[in-house]
Amino acid sequence: MVEANLQQQINAQLFDKLGLAYICVDSSMAVVDVSDNLSRYGYDNIFIGAQIEDGIDFMFGLDAQTQIDLPMIESPSGVIVSVSLLPSENSLTVLILDATTQAKQRQLLQQKANENELLVERQDKLLDQLEFASQQLEHKNEQLEEASRLQTSFLSGVSHEFRTPLTSIIGYTNIIEQSLQSSTDSLAQFTESSANHLRAVQRSSRHLLSLVENLLDHGKLDSNAIILRPKANDLAELFEDVKLLLKPLSNAKHIELDYKLDITDSTIVVIDDSRLRQCLINLLGNAIKFTDYGSVCLSAELQDDFLLVKIDDTGPGISPEDLEKIRLPFWQAADTGKAGTGLGLTITDRIIELMGGSLEVLSVLGLGTQIYFQIPAPKLLEQVNSDVSKPKALFSDMAVLLAEDDHDIADLMVMMMAERGVHVTHVENGALALEALESNAFDFVLMDIHMPVMTGYEALAALQKANNMTPVAIMSASAVDADRAKAENFGCYDYLVKPVDIDDIIEIINQVAIDATAKG
Amino acid sequence: MQKKKICMVGDFSVGKTSLTQKFVNNVFSEKYLTTIGVKIDTALVDDTKLIVWDVAGRDSLSPINVSYLVGASGVVLVADVSRSGTVSGLIEIWQTVKQRIGEVPVVVALNKADLKGWKIDSQSRVFFDQQGWDVFETSAKDGNNVDTVFKKLVEIINCDLRATK
Numbered sequence: 001m002v003e004a005n006l007q008q009q010i011n012a013q014l015f016d017k018l019g020l021a022y023i024c025v026d027s028s029m030a031v032v033d034v035s036d037n038l039s040r041y042g043y044d045n046i047f048i049g050a051q052i053e054d055g056i057d058f059m060f061g062l063d064a065q066t067q068i069d070l071p072m073i074e075s076p077s078g079v080i081v082s083v084s085l086l087p088s089e090n091s092l093t094v095l096i097l098d099a100t101t102q103a104k105q106r107q108l109l110q111q112k113a114n115e116n117e118l119l120v121e122r123q124d125k126l127l128d129q130l131e132f133a134s135q136q137l138e139h140k141n142e143q144l145e146e147a148s149r150l151q152t153s154f155l156s157g158v159s160h161e162f163r164t165p166l167t168s169i170i171g172y173t174n175i176i177e178q179s180l181q182s183s184t185d186s187l188a189q190f191t192e193s194s195a196n197h198l199r200a201v202q203r204s205s206r207h208l209l210s211l212v213e214n215l216l217d218h219g220k221l222d223s224n225a226i227i228l229r230p231k232a233n234d235l236a237e238l239f240e241d242v243k244l245l246l247k248p249l250s251n252a253k254h255i256e257l258d259y260k261l262d263i264t265d266s267t268i269v270v271i272d273d274s275r276l277r278q279c280l281i282n283l284l285g286n287a288i289k290f291t292d293y294g295s296v297c298l299s300a301e302l303q304d305d306f307l308l309v310k311i312d313d314t315g316p317g318i319s320p321e322d323l324e325k326i327r328l329p330f331w332q333a334a335d336t337g338k339a340g341t342g343l344g345l346t347i348t349d350r351i352i353e354l355m356g357g358s359l360e361v362l363s364v365l366g367l368g369t370q371i372y373f374q375i376p377a378p379k380l381l382e383q384v385n386s387d388v389s390k391p392k393a394l395f396s397d398m399a400v401l402l403a404e405d406d407h408d409i410a411d412l413m414v415m416m417m418a419e420r421g422v423h424v425t426h427v428e429n430g431a432l433a434l435e436a437l438e439s440n441a442f443d444f445v446l447m448d449i450h451m452p453v454m455t456g457y458e459a460l461a462a463l464q465k466a467n468n469m470t471p472v473a474i475m476s477a478s479a480v481d482a483d484r485a486k487a488e489n490f491g492c493y494d495y496l497v498k499p500v501d502i503d504d505i506i507e508i509i510n511q512v513a514i515d516a517t518a519k520g
Numbered sequence: 521m522q523k524k525k526i527c528m529v530g531d532f533s534v535g536k537t538s539l540t541q542k543f544v545n546n547v548f549s550e551k552y553l554t555t556i557g558v559k560i561d562t563a564l565v566d567d568t569k570l571i572v573w574d575v576a577g578r579d580s581l582s583p584i585n586v587s588y589l590v591g592a593s594g595v596v597l598v599a600d601v602s603r604s605g606t607v608s609g610l611i612e613i614w615q616t617v618k619q620r621i622g623e624v625p626v627v628v629a630l631n632k633a634d635l636k637g638w639k640i641d642s643q644s645r646v647f648f649d650q651q652g653w654d655v656f657e658t659s660a661k662d663g664n665n666v667d668t669v670f671k672k673l674v675e676i677i678n679c680d681l682r683a684t685k
Contacts, residue, residue: 053523057560057571061525061591068587072557072576080557103556111554114532114579118552121603 012036019098025052027064027090041096042076052094058083064092072103148222167499169205171412209499214343217278218329220480221350226275227481228355232380233273235307236265239300242280249288256295257288263302269377271307275351276375282344283311283371291315294368306357307377312370318363326361398443398513400424403433403459404475405451409498413446416502422509428452430459437463437470444512445472446505447492449483460490471512475500524677525571525591526670529584529613530598531606532577535631538660539598540574543670548660558588565674572670578613586620593677594625596669601630601638601657608644614651625676626653629669633657 015021016037023046024033031050038046045055053060058073062085070083075096080103084095220226239261250257280298287296294314301308318326318333325331329346352359357375400417402424404410414424425442427433431454433447449456456474463472471493476483484495494508528536537555541547544561559574575588589595595617599607607630614626628648630640648655654672658665 057562060523060571061593066590068590070558070587071585074557074559107554107556110556110576110579113581114554115552117580118533121605 016040019100021096023052023056023094023096025064025092025094027092029053029059029064029092031055032091038096040077041079041081041098043096056094059094072099072106166205166209167409167412169201170209170499171409171416173201173205175412175415214347216480217347217351218343221347221354225481226351226354228272228275230270230272232268233271233276234265235263235267235269235271235300235302235377236261238273238277239263239280239298242277242284243298245281246284246288249285250296253288253292255288255291255293256297257284258295258297260297260299261301263300267302268380269302269305269307270380271375271377272355275355276307279348279351279373280309282348283373286344287311287313287315287369287371291368302377302379305376305378306374308372308374310370310372312368314368317365317367317369318361319365323361323363398422398509399441400509401433401436401442401445402426403428403430403445403451403456404448405429406448413500413502413505417505420502420506422506430454430456430462433459434462437468442470443516444493444509445470447472447474449474449476449478449487457486457490460487460492464491471515473505473508521567521569523569523571524593524674525573526673526677527573527575527589527592527595527617528598529575529589529595529617530577531600531603531609531613532579534577534598534600534603534606535658535660536577536596536598537574539596539629539631539658539666539669540572542660542663542666544572546663548663550661557585563670565671568674568678570670570674578609584613584616586616589617589621592621592624594627594673596627596629596673597653598629598631600632601640602632602635604639604641607640610644611647625673625680626651627669627673627676628653628655629658629665630655631658631660633664634659634661 012035015035019040021035021038021041021043022033023031023035023038026032029052031046031048031052033048034046038044043056046052047055053062058070062068065087066085067087068085070085072080073083075081080099082097082099082102084097086093086095217226239259243257243259247257284296284298291313292315295312296314297312299310299312322333326345327349329343331342331346349359352373352375355375357373359371359373361369361371363369400422402410402413404413404426405428410426410428414426417424424446425436425440427436429451430447433445434454436442437445447456447459454462456476460472460474463470472491473494473496474487474492475496475498476487477498487495493512496504496508528540530536532554533552537553537559538548540559540561541549544563555574555576557576561572561574563570563572573588573592575584576582578584597610597614599610601607610628617624632638654676656665656669656672658669660666
């Protein structure tokens with residue numbers, strides 16, 4: 001008896017040391033025996049005769065016949081235990097073993113492994129998102145490029161549609177006006193009001209042309225398609241040209257247009273003169289347009305290869321709120337009642353930026369506006385010979401071929417050049433031009449681009465292939481740089497944008513004559 | 521009072537413990553602490569004592585220990601909506617469960633629905649529909665649909681039980 005008790009005590013101590021507890025149940029799951037250390041795991045409601053599932057939740061749903069291992073269950077006392085169910089003939093022994101150490105080690109490893117896996121998943125997801133964003137961006141870029149191409153193409157098309165009839169309108173109204181001034185018979189036939197009407201047609205036509213040019217420039221600036229063409233220019237002469245152009249406008253409004261130039265005559269700088277001219281005309285034109293009393297004054301000076309320009313006006317001024325918006329495309333002050341596209345300052349600002357300069361606008365409502373801009377204008381060390389830029393007429397005996405499908409424009413050009421003493425042969429397309437060049441010698445060819453049967457480009461390519469060196473100037477309604485570059489690739493002598501100024505043609509013909517003379 | 525054992529199963533870190541703790545103790549923690557083995561909790565749903573086995577999640581190295589599922593009357597399949605693999609993974613997990621304890625009642629908890637920008641793939645949607653399971657978008661964080669999931673499962677279990685009787 002004593003020995004049995006002793007053995008029982010030894011067993012209990014051993015079980016406790018091992019962290020092992022047990023419960024024995026009969027086939028009806030009633031408790032028949034339990035170890036003394038069961039309370040260590042918080043199973044306090046286990047007593048002989050009780051149903052095991054009433055005191056131990058994990059036993060619910062299990063039966064006495066199933067052998068099963070349930071590792072790492074969190075017991076009511078918080079200790080992690082591993083449970084084994086060992087069935088025998090009419091009973092079941094439930095062994096409960098402390099698994100704290102094993103669980104802690106497992107917890108550390110599993111936590112790290114899972115966190116790492118989550119990190120990898122997150123990284124993969126971010127990479128996927130990055131790739132998706134990149135694809136989206138690429139798609140957007142393609143869409144933008146397409147939109148830009150369509151816009152340029154639209155503008156080019158619109159420009160072409162506008163320029164062709166405008167060329168005709170401006171040319172013919174010029175001729176009629178000149179004939180009115182020179183012929184007394186005509187004066188008798190046309191009343192003064194008819195002459196005014198003609199001038200109105202001209203004004204409207206020129207306004208339309210300026211709208212088209214502004215729209216086209218805006219489109220080109222948006223697609224970065226404007227290429228600057230800097231060359232040697234006489235600055236004082238350029239400013240004087242602009243003044244001559246705008247003087248009639250200021251005279252008509254009875255306001256002063258003053259110049260304060262601190263630039264010596266014959267100062268030659270390298271600059272894109274046509275773009276500078278465009279900026280000056282836009283800024284001075286705006287100043288004159290909005291100034292009803294007083295003056296518009298332009299000051300300019302050269303400082304360290306920079307051209308500094310200031311335009312002061314005594315106009316109505318601009319409110320601080322409007323000053324923030326004036327560079328936005330198509331923006332116009334609501335209450336001025338002045339016509340315009342709202343693109344002039346936008347284009348000027350962006351062209352000046354493209355030239356590497358900056359533009360600043362200061363204005364006080366009721367007092368006027370000051371616009372400053374500065375652009376790089378490096379001085380040319382070697383002075384150009386001013387005589388060379390104004391050649392004498394050398395073309396009197398030159399044979400010129402004109403390829404143009406629009407009869408109105410062709411007749412106008414033939415007539416205008418005949419007035420200057422140039423003999424012109426007219427053909428209607430590129431193929432006829434090639435035929436004419438094969439059968440007759442011409443000193444110079446003026447060629448339209450868009451013609452039926454054979455385009456100007458195709459004719460240029462054929463001439464290049466045939467090694468025909470006759471200088472060809474292209475006349476195109478497109479002011480897009482890509483079209484100019486295409487024509488230049490085919491070896492064209494010059495590229496003229498319609499409506500073509502007759503003086504420009506005469507100047508080119510002169511240059512061709514000079515080149516021919518130089519070659520001997 | 522009747523008792524029912526249910527098991528929370530799904531991949532690791534989908535929020536099985538969070539859903540259980542929100543339901544049983546109305547608590548939520550943002551901190552992730554992986555479950556080792558199983559945690560057993562109890563809760564009352566009407567006149568049913570629910571014994572909830574929050575089973576350690578499946579990971580790439582260890583499958584679900586199906587011994588824990590023995591005796592379960594139903595399962596809550598849990599996935600994380602922001603990790604699409606845990607949603608599609610429920611199909612495979614269900615096969616494992618079914619193999620061990622047969623076709624028990626199921627509800628699906630698409631957890632972490634409070635997160636933005638998630639989408640359930642159509643294949644999983646179709647599978648859930650084919651099984652006729654009730655699918656809930658849940659959030660242990662804000663408590664959305666948490667009670668509903670457990671109550672619905674108890675309802676289905678009791679309904680199945682009545683039908684069997």
